[in-house]
Amino acid sequence: MTASSPLLPRPPVPAEFIPADYFRVLEKSEIFLENKPLEIDLGCGDGSFLLGMAAEHADRNFLGVERLLGRVRKVGKRISRAGLTNAKVLRLESRYTIEWLFPPESVSRLHLLCPDPWPKAKHHRKRLVQQDFLEALWKVLEPGGEFLFMTDHPEYFEWASDQVARFGKLERLEWDETTFFYPKTDFQIQWEAEGKSMHRLRGRKPLKAD
Ligand SMILES: C[S@@+](CC[C@H](N)C(=O)[O-])C[C@H]1O[C@@H](n2cnc3c(N)ncnc32)[C@H](O)[C@@H]1O
Structure with missing residues (x-):
């Protein structure tokens, strides 16, 4: 797709999802026409995980959210070249996307x-996993939907675990490398090559939520 969009000061990227309006809640069908479970990859980077998941699960839709245009271009090109119709990329800020764009109970898994x-104490307020983020996440997850968080950073893992515990509404589930198909991310490959290990947190919105 190369035609320009009235909403963008640049030509759209292939496989890019451009909301018709950035200031109203979307309909799920605006993102993908086919109604399949929707998975979101926040901060999708180079898209390795997103593409791996989309190729494996043709019965699900995958949207990568990424703020850096260069990375969005790369992901869009990779999706287009792979011919995947169940993956798209959105150039937007993660917190805004979850708080303002997604309809309630529309997301089956959020990665x-x-x-x-943000390791310095003075920057902790910039960490995504905070109570307001968890509230927004809770609203967009379907009943039975899951939040999957993975980091190489032990202290951020403790922080996120504590935030989820304080939030109190997500059920913690077991999750290790063997639990289900889960391609490695670009950063994960880099960190593991340096000998770091991954810490995983998996939380589920109960089927019968309040
Ligand atoms: C450390 S990288 C991890 C990328 C990928 N998830 C991986 O594991 O390979 C973090 C990514 O999130 C993006 N990012 C950081 N903050 C963001 C935000 N607030 N909204 C959207 N993307 C963000 C960065 O541009 C970067 O591509």
Whole structure:
């Protein structure tokens, strides 16, 4: 797709999802016409995980959210070259996307993988996993929907676990490398090559939620 969009000051990227309006809640059918379970990869980076999942699960739709245009271009080209019709990329800020764009109970799994850990105490407020994010996440997850968080950073893992415990509404589930198909992310490959290990948190919105 090369035609320009009235909403963008640049030509769209292949496989890019451009909301018709950035200031109203979307209909799920605006993202993908076919009604399949929707999975979101927040901060999708180079798209390795997104493409791996989309290729494996033709029965699900995958949307990568990424703020850096260069990465969005790369992901869009990779999706287009692979001929995947169940994957798209959205150039937008993660928190805004979850808080304002997604309809309630529309997301079956939300992945947040190797996010920036913001290690300095004065930057902790920039970490995505906070109570307001968890509230927004709760609203967009379907009953039975899951939040999957993975980091190489032990202290961010403790922080996120504590935030989820304080939030109190997500059921913690077991999750290790063997639990289900889960391609490695670009950053995960880099960190593991340096000898770091991954810490995983999996939380589910109960089927009968309040
Ligand atoms: C450390 S990288 C991890 C990328 C990928 N998830 C992986 O594991 O390979 C974090 C990614 O999130 C993106 N990112 C960081 N903050 C973001 C935000 N607030 N909204 C959207 N993307 C964000 C960055 O541009 C980067 O591509």
